[in-house]
Amino acid sequence: MFDIQENLKTLPDSPGVYMHKDKLGQVIYVGKAISLKNRVRQYFQSSRYMDPKVRSMVSQIEEFEYITTGSEMEALILECNLIKKYTPKYNVLLRDDKTYPYIKITWDEDYPRVIKTRNVKRDGGRYYGPYSDAGAVNQIVDLLNNVYALKKCSAKVFPKGFRPCLNYHIDQCDGVCQGRVPQEEYLKKVELAAEFLKGRTRGIIELLEAKMMEASEKLDFERAAEYRDYIIAAKALSEKQRVTMQDTKDVDLLLVARGLKQRHVVVFFVRDGKLTGRESYEIQSAEEDTNEDIISAFIKQYYTQSLNVPKEIILDKELEEEQLLQDFLSESAGHNVKLTAPKKGEKRALLELARKDVNEMVKTIDMRAEVRRERRENLGSHIYAVLEDMGYENGGYKGMDYRVEAYDISNTNGVDTVGAMVVYEGLKPDKKSYRRFKVRSVDGPDDYGSMQEVLTRRFLRALKGDDGFEVLPDLILMDGGKGHVNAALAVLRELELDLPVAGLAKDDHHRTRALVYWKDGEMKEVILKEIPMLYKYLGTVQEEVHRFAIEYHRGLRGKAMTESVLDGIEGVGPVKRNALLEHFGSVEKIKAAGLEQLMAVDGITEKLAYKIQEYFH
Numbered sequence: 001m002f003d004i005q006e007n008l009k010t011l012p013d014s015p016g017v018y019m020h021k022d023k024l025g026q027v028i029y030v031g032k033a034i035s036l037k038n039r040v041r042q043y044f045q046s047s048r049y050m051d052p053k054v055r056s057m058v059s060q061i062e063e064f065e066y067i068t069t070g071s072e073m074e075a076l077i078l079e080c081n082l083i084k085k086y087t088p089k090y091n092v093l094l095r096d097d098k099t100y101p102y103i104k105i106t107w108d109e110d111y112p113r114v115i116k117t118r119n120v121k122r123d124g125g126r127y128y129g130p131y132s133d134a135g136a137v138n139q140i141v142d143l144l145n146n147v148y149a150l151k152k153c154s155a156k157v158f159p160k161g162f163r164p165c166l167n168y169h170i171d172q173c174d175g176v177c178q179g180r181v182p183q184e185e186y187l188k189k190v191e192l193a194a195e196f197l198k199g200r201t202r203g204i205i206e207l208l209e210a211k212m213m214e215a216s217e218k219l220d221f222e223r224a225a226e227y228r229d230y231i232i233a234a235k236a237l238s239e240k241q242r243v244t245m246q247d248t249k250d251v252d253l254l255l256v257a258r259g260l261k262q263r264h265v266v267v268f269f270v271r272d273g274k275l276t277g278r279e280s281y282e283i284q285s286a287e288e289d290t291n292e293d294i295i296s297a298f299i300k301q302y303y304t305q306s307l308n309v310p311k312e313i314i315l316d317k318e319l320e321e322e323q324l325l326q327d328f329l330s331e332s333a334g335h336n337v338k339l340t341a342p343k344k345g346e347k348r349a350l351l352e353l354a355r356k357d358v359n360e361m362v363k364t365i366d367m368r369a370e371v372r373r374e375r376r377e378n379l380g381s382h383i384y385a386v387l388e389d390m391g392y393e394n395g396g397y398k399g400m401d402y403r404v405e406a407y408d409i410s411n412t413n414g415v416d417t418v419g420a421m422v423v424y425e426g427l428k429p430d431k432k433s434y435r436r437f438k439v440r441s442v443d444g445p446d447d448y449g450s451m452q453e454v455l456t457r458r459f460l461r462a463l464k465g466d467d468g469f470e471v472l473p474d475l476i477l478m479d480g481g482k483g484h485v486n487a488a489l490a491v492l493r494e495l496e497l498d499l500p501v502a503g504l505a506k507d508d509h510h511r512t513r514a515l516v517y518w519k520d521g522e523m524k525e526v527i528l529k530e531i532p533m534l535y536k537y538l539g540t541v542q543e544e545v546h547r548f549a550i551e552y553h554r555g556l557r558g559k560a561m562t563e564s565v566l567d568g569i570e571g572v573g574p575v576k577r578n579a580l581l582e583h584f585g586s587v588e589k590i591k592a593a594g595l596e597q598l599m600a601v602d603g604i605t606e607k608l609a610y611k612i613q614e615y616f617h
Contacts, residue, residue: 002063259365309333405473410553419454420549481505
C-alpha cells in the first residue's frame with residue numbers, strides 16, 4: 001500500500017505541481033507549490049482549522065504524486081494544463097476555458113505587427129508564450145511598438161489616398177501607409193523585436209535604463225516613470241518558462257526511470273508547445289539492458305499502437321539504430337518523425353527539467369508499482385466475484401488482467417443513431433480498441449434494436465477473424481438495466497457465444513443504482529454503493545462510453561447540418577465550403593455576410609458571392 005507518511009518524508013523542497021488521488025487512482029485535486037515539501041505536508045496535519053471542502057478531499061486521498069519544476073511560474077502553467085486535462089472534482093474549474101496570453105508577430109503580413117492574443121492558429125504568424133502575467137504582456141507590446149514605432153493598425157494594403165491613423169500624427173508610427181519607411185528597413189526593426197521576445201533582453205533593458213536616466217536628468221519624471229514601468233515589464237517577461245517550447249507544436253520526450261525492482265519509460269507530452277503532463281509505462285527487462293536498449297524497444301512497441309505520433313521525439317542519448325527507427329516511425333505515422341538528442345538550447349533545457357522530475361520519481365517507483373498492482377487486484381477481486389456469481393468461474397476470465405467492454409447508443413429522436421464501444425484493460429481505458437458504429441437497420445428511437453445491431457456487427461467481425469475485434473471481453477457492460485441485458489443476451493445466443501453480460505440500472509433520478517445480471521433464472525441486483533471501489537470504477541466506465549457516443553453523434557449531426565446547407569449552393573464544393581466556415585465560423589454568419597465580406601474569402605468570386613446571397617435570401 002502507498003504509505004502517505006513515508007512518502008511525505010521524501011518530498012523535495014522545490015517548486016512543482018502535486019496531484020492528490022483517490023482509491024481508484026483518479027486525480028481529485030491538482031495544486032502548485034513553491035515548496036512541495038511544505039505545501040503537501042499541510043494537508044496531512046491537524047484538520048481542526050481546515051474548511052469542510054478540504055476535509056472532505058483529504059478524507060479521500062489514498063496517494064499523491066508530484067512533478068518538479070524550475071520555478072513557481074513554470075508550476076503555474078503546468079498546473080493550468082493538468083487541471084484542464086483531469087478536471088479534478090476538488091479544483092475550481094474555469095468553465096470559459098480562459099487561456100494565457102501570447103505575443104504574436106504577424107509575419108504573414110507585408111508589414112508585420114506585434115500584438116497580444118489568446119488564440120493560436122496556423123496562420124503564418126510567430127507566437128511567443130504563453131505568459132502568466134497579462135499585465136506585463138500588455139506593457140511589452142506597448143514597449144516594442146513605441147520603441148520601434150511599429151504599425152498598430154490591422155490594414156494590410158494601402159491604396160492611393162489612404163488616410164493615416166492617429167498614431168502617425170502623434171509620432172508613434174513611422175507611417176508605412178504613407179511609404180515613409182522602406183519595407184526592408186521596417187522588417188529589420190521587427191526582427192529586433194523578435195530577438196527581444198526570444199529572451200535576448202539585455203540590450204533593450206540597457207537602452208531603456210539609459211533613456212530613463214536621461215529623462216530624469218531633464219526633470220521629465222513622467223517620462224522617466226514610463227521607462228521604469230517598461231523595464232519592470234521587460235524583466236518580468238524575460239523569466240522564460242521552460243515548460244513552454246516556442247518553436248515546437250507537438251513533441252514527446254522519453255526518459256528511463258530505474259527503480260530497485262521496476263523499470264519504467266516516462267513519456268512527457270508537449271502539446272501546442274506546452275508541457276501538459278506525463279505517463280509512465282512499466283517495462284519488463286533484464287538488469288543488464290541499457291537505457292538505450294529499453295528506449296529502442298519501447299519506441300517500436302508503443303508508437304505502433306499509438307494513433308497520434310508526434311513529428312519529433314526527444315531522447316537523452318542517440319540510439320544505435322536511430323535512422324532505422326525514424327524511417328519505421330515515419331512510414332507508420334504517415335508523416336516525417338524525427339528522433340532528437342539535443343546537446344544545447346531550449347530542448348536540452350526541457351530535457352534536464354524532465355530528468356530532475358524522473359530522478360524524484362525513481363525514489364518511489366517501486367512503491368507506486370506495488371500500489372497499482374494492489375489496486376488492480378482489489379478491483380479485479382470484485383469483478384471476479386460478480387463473474388463467479390454469474391457462473392463464469394471457469395470461463396474466460398484471465399486472472400487480474402480483466403477486459404471490460406461497455407456499450408451505449410446516442411441519437412436525437414431516432415435520427416443519426418450511433419453506437420459506441422469503449423474498452424478498459426484493468427484500471428485504464430484502452431483507447432486504441434474503442435469502436436464507433438453508425439446504426440443502419442433501425443429507424444426511429446429504438447435503443448434495444450440499435451444495441452442489437454451494434455453487438456451483432458461487433459461479434460460477427462470477431463467470429464470472422466477481424467484483427468480489430470478478435471479479443472473478446474471478460475465482461476460486457478450495458479448502459480441500461482434489464483431490457484438492455486436481455487437485448488445483448490439475445491444477440492449472443494444467436495451467435496452461439498457464451499459471454500457474461502451485466503447492466504447498470506438507474507434510480508428515479510437517473511443515477512446509477514445497481515449492477516444487474518441474470519442468475520439462476522432471476523435478475524439479480526448488486527447495490528453498488530455498498531461496494532465503493534466497484535461503484536466508482538463502473539461509473540467511470542459508464543461516463544466514458546456515454547461521452548464517446550455523444551461525441552460521435554454530435555459530429556455526425558453537425559456534419560449533416562453543415563453539408564445540407566452549404567453543399568446545396570452551386571459552385572460551393574468542399575474546399576470553398578471549408579474556407580467559408582473557417583473565415584466566418586458559422587453558417588449563420590455566412591448567411592448575414594455582405595457581398596464584400598464574402599469576396600474576402602479565398603476562392604469566392606463576385607459571381608459566386610452573388611449566388612451565396614441569392615441562395616440564402
